[in-house]
Every structure is written in structure tokens, then in C-alpha cells.
Amino acid sequence: MEKVQGFIRKTKQREVILRVLRGTKSHPTADWVYQEVRKELPNISLGTVYRNLKILTASGEALELSYGSSYSRFDGTPENHYHFVCQRCGRVEDVPMPVDESLDRAVEQLMGVKVRQHRLEFYGLCEQCAAEQIERPERPMALRRQPVEERDQAYAH
Amino acid sequence: MEKVQGFIRKTKQREVILRVLRGTKSHPTADWVYQEVRKELPNISLGTVYRNLKILTASGEALELSYGSSYSRFDGTPENHYHFVCQRCGRVEDVPMPVDESLDRAVEQLMGVKVRQHRLEFYGLCEQCAAEQIERPERPMALRRQPVEERDQAYAH
DNA sequence: ATACCTGCAAACCTTTTGCCACTAT
DNA sequence: ATAGTGGCAAAAGGTTTGCAGGTAT
Numbered sequence: 001m002e003k004v005q006g007f008i009r010k011t012k013q014r015e016v017i018l019r020v021l022r023g024t025k026s027h028p029t030a031d032w033v034y035q036e037v038r039k040e041l042p043n044i045s046l047g048t049v050y051r052n053l054k055i056l057t058a059s060g061e062a063l064e065l066s067y068g069s070s071y072s073r074f075d076g077t078p079e080n081h082y083h084f085v086c087q088r089c090g091r092v093e094d095v096p097m098p099v100d101e102s103l104d105r106a107v108e109q110l111m112g113v114k115v116r117q118h119r120l121e122f123y124g125l126c127e128q129c130a131a132e133q134i135e136r137p138e139r140p141m142a143l144r145r146q147p148v149e150e151r152d153q154a155y156a157h
Numbered sequence: 158m159e160k161v162q163g164f165i166r167k168t169k170q171r172e173v174i175l176r177v178l179r180g181t182k183s184h185p186t187a188d189w190v191y192q193e194v195r196k197e198l199p200n201i202s203l204g205t206v207y208r209n210l211k212i213l214t215a216s217g218e219a220l221e222l223s224y225g226s227s228y229s230r231f232d233g234t235p236e237n238h239y240h241f242v243c244q245r246c247g248r249v250e251d252v253p254m255p256v257d258e259s260l261d262r263a264v265e266q267l268m269g270v271k272v273r274q275h276r277l278e279f280y281g282l283c284e285q286c287a288a289e290q291i292e293r294p295e296r297p298m299a300l301r302r303q304p305v306e307e308r309d310q311a312y313a314h
Numbered sequence: 315a316t317a318c319c320t321g322c323a324a325a326c327c328t329t330t331t332g333c334c335a336c337t338a339t
Numbered sequence: 340a341t342a343g344t345g346g347c348a349a350a351a352g353g354t355t356t357g358c359a360g361g362t363a364t
Contacts, residue, residue, distance in 0.1 A: 007342090009344070011344065013344080014344090021231055025251065027231065030328080033231065045345070045346045046328095047345080047346075048344080051344080053231055063231065064231055065232055065240065065249070065276075072221050073185060074178060074187065083184070084264060084270060094182065095267065096268070110252065114282040115241070115280070117279075118280065119276075119277070121276045122272045122275040123273055123274050124261075124273040127270055165318085166319070168318090170320070204320080204323090207353090208355085229329085
């Protein structure tokens with residue numbers, strides 16, 4: 001039942017997707033990639049693009065700029081602060097570290113933009129999950145689906 | 158047609174939602190908030206929770222921890238680097254600033270966790286949008302819907 | 315009175331999946 | 340041979356919205 005990838009095969013589709021991704025600096029959406037790839041492979045499907053984007057992300061050949069989980073989370077503390085996200089159980093914790101607003105000024109000078117705020121998030125394993133994390137698979141672990149129960153524990157108070 | 162909020166009325170629903178949000182440190186999802194609020198207001202609907210979460214976020218009484226747009230964006234440059242996101246046009250740009258990995262070690266020592274990476278994103282107005290941003294509404298501007306054409310321009314190469 | 319709000323349900327939209335034929339190894 | 344893949348279309352799942360009746364101000 002558990003479909004675990006033994007090896008990743010080389011295909012035309014994946015090759016073009018990666019080339020398109022590397023060929024732009026625009027941080028495109030999946031749909032944009034789809035439209036681009038379609039110019040070369042008119043029959044490719046959106047599903048394939050998503051599948052390969054996920055594979056490329058899991059194998060470290062691309063980055064996915066998103067919150068990770070598909071839902072938004074809300075925070076009743078309006079003052080900006082940093083967060084730590086456990087990549088295994090999904091828990092989100094505040095980081096007891098002061099917000100460094102001088103970073104905003106630095107970016108403004110570097111890029112000529114107006115910065116209102118920044119968000120800093122750390123990703124890794126929380127104390128509890130790090131303890132349970134004994135084995136270390138050589139294949140990208142992100143390919144494995146996370147059990148729903150574990151994800152849910154993060155919603156508990 | 159454009160529904161612009163002139164003032165925000167005080168309602169039981171919004172009051173309870175804010176109280177629930179302030180009463181937890183768990184960075185809950187909208188659905189978790191819904192379940193909690195329902196204990197006090199059994200007839201409230203998920204839609205109302207979403208609507209109010211959005212209003213609270215826009216008025217600065219809560220933070221939304223998400224990427225902002227509903228889609229993921231991908232980046233063909235696997236090396237970690239920082240991003241700047243224009244809150245007006247949605248454009249995403251790389252920040253020419255070295256990644257400070259000592260932050261990861263600092264958080265590990267502060268929290269007793271294992272940090273694999275961090276993500277730092279700056280939000281504000283890009284040079285172009287800052288120039289066009291002449292007026293400054295006193296009501297939270299996030300309440301206003303963004304024209305589709307402007308959002309789309311961010312997908313262009 | 316008059317906006318604003320709510321509940322409900324349908325609609326939306328991005329992302330995921332099942333199925334089956336195909337193909338790289 | 341055989342597991343990984345792709346195309347297609349349906350499904351999923353979080354979030355938004357239209358509507359019509361309520362409700363603060």
C-alpha cells in the first residue's frame with residue numbers, strides 16, 4: 001500500500017520542468033510552470049507538473065515557497081515574533097528571540113524597496129520528535145506521507 | 158459593487174473568536190478556532206470564522222501565518238536564500254543577503270530543538286509599487302480586494 | 315433606517331489521486 | 340519483466356461567496 005519510491009527515473013517531463021524552473025528567477029506558481037512546459041510538451045498535464053514539482057522539492061533540486069501545510073494558522077499575538085515549525089509533527093512554537101528590525105532597513109538599502117516587516121521561520125524537529133527520529137532513510141523522507149493523527153496533534157492546545 | 162467596510166461592528170461572534178485566539182499559544186488553524194468557538198456558540202458557521210479571522214488580521218488584531226497567496230511558488234535555486242514579497246503586486250524577489258546559519262544554532266540552544274533551516278521573508282512594497290502608493294487609507298487596506306490583473310502580473314517572467 | 319453580519323450551502327480553486335496504459339531501466 | 344510515470348478526470352480539502360433574514364448603531 002505504502003508506495004515508496006526506490007529510485008527516480010529520468011523522464012522528458014521532469015527534465016523540462018526542472019529546466020523551466022532553473023531558467024527563471026520569478027519564483028513561479030505550479031500553473032505558470034505548467035503553461036511554460038506546455039510550450040515544449042503540449043500534452044503534459046497539470047497533475048504531472050505537480051507530481052514532479054513535489055519530487056524535485058523532495059530531492060532538494062527545487063524549493064517550495066509555502067507554509068508547508070495547506071492551511072493557514074492564526075496567531076492572537078499581533079506583535080511580530082519568530083516561529084519554529086516541526087517538520088515531523090507540524091507543531092508551531094514561538095521562538096524566544098527578539099525581532100531584529102535592522103534587517104528591514106538593510107534590505108531597503110540593498111534593494112531600494114520599502115519593507116514593512118519580515119517573517120522568520122525555523123524548520124526542523126521539535127525536542128519530542130527529534131528523540132523518536134532514530135532511523136535516517138537515505139531516500140528523501142519528504143516523499144513519505146505524514147500520518148493524519150500526528151499532524152492533528154499540532155492543533156491541540 | 159466594491160464592498161468597502163466603513164466601520165466594524167461589535168458582534169458576539171467576533172468577540173468570542175478573538176478571545177479564543179488570544180487564549181491559546183498554539184497558532185491554531187481556522188478549523189480549530191471554529192471547533193473552540195462552537196463550544197460557546199454552537200450555531201456559528203465556518204464561514205463566519207473565516208470572515209472574522211480575515212477582519213481581525215486586516216485590522217491588526219491577529220496575525221495570519223501563511224504565505225499570503227493561496228498558491229505555492231517554486232524556486233529552482235536549491236540553495237537557501239531570502240525573499241522579498243511585494244504586498245501590493247505579489248512579486249517575489251531574491252534578497253542579495255547571505256544566509257546567516259548561526260541563527261539556526263542559536264534557536265537550537267534556546268529551544269532544545271533540531272533546526273535544519275530557516276526561511277526569512279521580507280514584506281513591503283517593491284520600488285515600482287512604492288512609487289504609485291501615494292494615498293494612505295486610514296482603514297486597513299487589506300480589506301480591499303486586489304484586482305486580478307495586478308495579482309497576475311506577478312506570474313510573468 | 316441602514317449598513318454591516320450571520321448561517322447555510324454552493325462555488326471556487328489549488329493540489330492530490332485513482333486508474334490504466336506506457337516506458338525507462 | 341517491472342516498478343516508476345504520465346495523461347486524464349474525478350476527488351479532495353481549505354477558503355470564499357451569494358443570498359436572505361437578522362442586528363448593532
